[in-house]
Amino acid sequence: MSASKQDETLLWTPGEPQNYPESPLSKAFAQPLMLGLFLPLQTGGWSQSTLPRGTDWSFDYNARLTQQAEELGFDVVFGLSQWLPKGGFGGETGYRENFLDPFVSTVALAAVTKRILLLGTIHILYGPWHPMHLARFLATADHISQGRFGANIVTGYAENEPRMFGSTKADHDKRYVQSAEFIRICNALWAGTDNLTYQGEFYSLEEAYVSPRPRYGRPVLASASGSPAGFGYAAKYSDIAFISSPAGEKLADALPKLPAHVSAVKNAAAAENRQVRVIINPTIIVRPTSEEAFAYYHAIMDHADFGSIRNFSARHAAGDSQSWLEHSDKGRAVGGHLHIVGSPAEVVEQLKQLHATGVDGIQITFYDYEPELAYFGESVIPLLEQAGLRLPQEQL
C-alpha cells in the first residue's frame, strides 16, 4: 500500500549509516580526531595569494591528492560548490575561475580509492531539482562507492547564484524548511517499502519509488552552517556538521567561543536522540621550525591577491550567510576558517586545544597541497597518534 497524500509525516525513515558498525562512516567516527582534506577542485583552492605553488584544480591532481590522503589514513575528502560568473573572483589569480563540480568529482574519485569517505556539496534548492533526482543519484553514488559517498547539503547564501538558475533567493530560515522537506522525502524514498505518494508544501510525488537502496540505510549526509536554523536542520538530518570559526581565523580568538558553538549543534542533535559530528576547516602551515612556518605564512599574505579578495568579500557581504563573519582580508590570502601555524609539535598542540572544544574533526586546506600534505603526513600524523588523537588504521 502506498503512503497516502494525507500522510504528512513521511513515516518511512531509513537507518543511519553511523548505526551500522561496519559502515565506512562508523570507521571514520571511531577516530578521536577525524582528518579530512578540503579538495582544491577550483582554481586557487582556498587561498587568494600569488605566491608560487603547485596547487591545481584538475581532476588528475585531485585524484592524486585523494589517493595520497587515503594512504596517509585520512578519513574524508570534501569538495565545496559555488556558482560564479565569468572569471570567478578575478584578481591576478583568476580565483576560482575553473570549478569542477564536487558531486560529479567525488563520485568519480570512488573509482580510484577504496576506503576514504567522499563528500560533495550540492545546492539542493537551485533549479528544478526534485527529491527524486537526488534520491536516485545519491543511492547510485552510494553503490558506486560502497557506502562511502556523502552529500553536503547546502541552501545557498549568495545573492547572484539563484538568479543564474532563474529564481530568487528565499528567506534564510525558510530555505532550511524547504531543505528539510526535500531530505525527508529522500529519506522516505530510501526507506520506503512501497511507492510514495506525497503532497508537501514544496514538493509532491505520485507512486514514486527508488531502488536500489543505499547500503547502510541512507547515504552519508552533511550540512554546513553557522546559524540556529542551520544547526536545527543538522540536528535532524546530518551525520556531519561543518562549522566555521565563530571568531575569525585566529585560533586564540576562536578557542573561547568554540565550546558553546559546538555544543549548540550537538545539544540540538541530542534533543532529537541523534549524534552529529562537528568538523571545522583550518589551513595548516607546518614547517620543521616555528620560524620557517611563520616566514612562509607571512610570505603567503605578502602576496595577497587583493583584487580577488575584494570581489570575494563583496559577494559574501551581499549574501545572508551567518558564517565567516569576522575573517580579515589578509587572512583570506591564506584561506581556511582557522589558521594553524607552527612546527609539527606546535601544530599538534593547537589541534589538541581545538579537539578539547568538542570539535570531532578537521577539514584541512593547504597552500601548496601535494608537498604540504606529504609533510603533514610524515611529521604531524605520528605525533597525533602519540597524543591519542589518531588511531592507526589496523585498530579500527
Ligand SMILES: Cc1cc2nc3c(=O)[nH]c(=O)nc-3n(C[C@H](O)[C@H](O)[C@H](O)COP(=O)(O)O)c2cc1C
Ligand atoms: C565549512 C563550511 C563549508 C561550506 N561550504 C559551502 C559550499 O560549498 N557552498 C555553499 O554555497 N555554501 C557553503 N557553506 C555555506 C553554508 O552552506 C550556508 O549556505 C551559509 O553558511 C549560510 O547558512 P548559515 O547562515 O546557516 O550559516 C559552507 C559553510 C561552512 C561553515
